[in-house]
Amino acid sequence: MLSLLLAAQALMPPGSDPRMWDNPPTEMVDFLGRRRLCAQLGEPENYNVGDRAAAERWRCAALPGEERTWRARYANNALVRAWLDLDPIRFTLNNVEINAWHGPLPARPRRIEQAGVDARTGQPYRLVIEAGSGTRQTRITASFANAPTRSFTLDDTQVPFLDLQSLRVMLGTPPVRRPQLYVMLRYGEMRGYCSLEQRDDRSEISIVFEPERVRASRSETINCETNWSDLPDAAAR
Numbered sequence: 001m002l003s004l005l006l007a008a009q010a011l012m013p014p015g016s017d018p019r020m021w022d023n024p025p026t027e028m029v030d031f032l033g034r035r036r037l038c039a040q041l042g043e044p045e046n047y048n049v050g051d052r053a054a055a056e057r058w059r060c061a062a063l064p065g066e067e068r069t070w071r072a073r074y075a076n077n078a079l080v081r082a083w084l085d086l087d088p089i090r091f092t093l094n095n096v097e098i099n100a101w102h103g104p105l106p107a108r109p110r111r112i113e114q115a116g117v118d119a120r121t122g123q124p125y126r127l128v129i130e131a132g133s134g135t136r137q138t139r140i141t142a143s144f145a146n147a148p149t150r151s152f153t154l155d156d157t158q159v160p161f162l163d164l165q166s167l168r169v170m171l172g173t174p175p176v177r178r179p180q181l182y183v184m185l186r187y188g189e190m191r192g193y194c195s196l197e198q199r200d201d202r203s204e205i206s207i208v209f210e211p212e213r214v215r216a217s218r219s220e221t222i223n224c225e226t227n228w229s230d231l232p233d234a235a236a237r
Contacts (some may be wrong), residue, residue, distance in 0.1 A: 007177040023093055024083040025074075031066055032083060032091045033193040034058045039088035053180060057161075057189060058236040063166040093193060093224070111162045118145070125171060125181055129164055131156070137234055138162055140207055145179040153235035158216065159187040161207055166200070181209040187218075194224035205231060 024032060038060035041051045055061070065082065074080035083091075115126045125144035132139070136156045143149040156162060166186035172179065186202040194201035201224070207216040216231040 021082070022079065025080060026085070026223050026225060028070060028080070029068065029093070029193070030191075031063075032088075033191055033224075034060070035063055035067070035088040036091040036193065038193075091193070092162070096224060107165075111168060112164045116167065116169075121145075123171070123179070125169075127181075128182065129167070129183075129185075131162070131164070139235070140183060142181050142183065143208045144209065145180045146181055146210070147181075150214050151207055151208075151235070152207050152214045152216055152233050154205070154216070154231070155234040158231065159185075159203075162187040162205075163187065163202070166202075173184060179211060183207040183209070188221070191221075191224070194221060 015190075017122065023029075038055060041047065041055055042056050042061070044055070044060075047055060071081070071084055074084070110131045112129045113127070115124070117124050123145040129140045130139050131143075131190040138154040138156055138159075139151055140154070141149060141151040154162065163186045166184075168182075168184040170184075172182065184206050185203060186200060186204050188192050188203040191201050201221060202219060203226075204221045205216060205218045206215065214233070216233070217228055219226045219228050
């Protein structure tokens, strides 16, 4: 009898406030988030240029077909169906506020050059990031301390919408074991439904320059979960 009662409770739809629900299945989070962002754009006939670009990036036109697939997959799960039946604008994860920017698309610089000194040792560094308009590659070249100048080339198809303006630079110079220069950049779409306290919830790449080598990795955010993986040098032979 107890098992039957628990099974019946599992099939009961939750209350009306989604903030009190269990979060949806992890693999569905990005779908529900995109559905909300697309709903916030309004009706397609009222899109401006920026709205049309956002709708294309968020693949708004594909949402109805994706929704049919999710409904078929979870046809016997009332709790998941409640997320699908929810007004898209009301989607929220527990303790997460959702925000979207509907203004003009931000400018995307193709080249950034930065020079400075390490705050602890005064050792100089110089960094140049250049995105080739026709090559679909971004080349990062750096020199620092007494290390030789080295470069790393990113394949833009692996890091779409790379945001050069998100650049962060850190230096690890003595007393650490060896001098290192860290270059970090964000890429992908700002979701708004993964972050807490207005933090940037995009994926990120990290490139580490050392005297004898350069290596890179990325933290890729999918369904609000982050996975780390190495990035190969697109110019490596």
